[in-house]
Amino acid sequence: MLRFDEVTLRWGDGPVLERFDLAVAPGEVAVLLGPSGCGKTSLLRLASGLVRPSGGRVVNGFRRTAVVFQEPRLLPWWSARDNVAFALLAQGVSRDAAREKAGGLLGRFGFSAADCAKRPDALSGGMQSRVAVARALAATPDLVLMDEPFAALDVGLRRDLQDLVRGAVSDTGLAALFVTHDVTEAVRLADRLLVLSARPARIVHDERVAPVAEPSAIHRAAAALLDRPAVRAALLGPGGVVQSSFRR
Numbered sequence: 001m002l003r004f005d006e007v008t009l010r011w012g013d014g015p016v017l018e019r020f021d022l023a024v025a026p027g028e029v030a031v032l033l034g035p036s037g038c039g040k041t042s043l044l045r046l047a048s049g050l051v052r053p054s055g056g057r058v059v060n061g062f063r064r065t066a067v068v069f070q071e072p073r074l075l076p077w078w079s080a081r082d083n084v085a086f087a088l089l090a091q092g093v094s095r096d097a098a099r100e101k102a103g104g105l106l107g108r109f110g111f112s113a114a115d116c117a118k119r120p121d122a123l124s125g126g127m128q129s130r131v132a133v134a135r136a137l138a139a140t141p142d143l144v145l146m147d148e149p150f151a152a153l154d155v156g157l158r159r160d161l162q163d164l165v166r167g168a169v170s171d172t173g174l175a176a177l178f179v180t181h182d183v184t185e186a187v188r189l190a191d192r193l194l195v196l197s198a199r200p201a202r203i204v205h206d207e208r209v210a211p212v213a214e215p216s217a218i219h220r221a222a223a224a225l226l227d228r229p230a231v232r233a234a235l236l237g238p239g240g241v242v243q244s245s246f247r248r
């Protein structure tokens, strides 16, 4: 369980969070939507321990937490395989075993042996994002924190990567806290949809849902979410940004 108990976070210019409560259970994919600047990234940074709260407490009871950022952040002088193997070496896995497991994981993500040997600058943006997700999953986390990891990708690639994440969740029972601006991405991935208000962030909508895969159902679920007055006000109010990657 990941818990925020009455968490307050202040920067120099005032509170981002004020007595904020949230719990994410094992196996749950909680997707955070909210207007730009409301504190979504700050929540992930608190969850990962990169930032300490000004008040209250963050309790992360998961065994192992991995983070995927918007930019893949790969080591440029290492191959795709070695970037993924790095996560395993850090756990004490031997070099040969780490490289073998990394190659197997990348293979499941559609990489050929030749692709595995390429350095990041020889990979497309979508392939780099796959490596970043594979690196996070290689460490066999039970919680993954994802900060708009697919925002820079086109619709088709984004959909492939969303499928990879959903597949990993059903294969491993992984929990995720996933930040996105894209309502269709949210309904495609979420077991639980959380919508935040503008800063200081409050939860204005918290709904358990079944992830939706079929395109017209995604469209309907996204429209139904945006039809709720509290969600509309939060996401379409001043400063709110809503994207939709839905295409038939």
Ligand SMILES: Nc1ncnc2c1ncn2[C@@H]1O[C@H](COP(=O)(O)OP(=O)(O)OP(=O)(O)O)[C@@H](O)[C@H]1O
Binding pocket: 011, 012, 016, 034, 035, 036, 037, 038, 039, 040, 041, 042, 043, 199
């Ligand atoms: N290190 C920092 N120092 C000072 N202020 C910060 C810092 N990090 C974030 N902030 C401020 O905290 C607020 C929340 O930022 P955060 O990045 O968490 O928002 P967000 O919801 O992720 O935004 P976006 O959707 O645009 O990525 C913003 O007003 C931002 O300027």
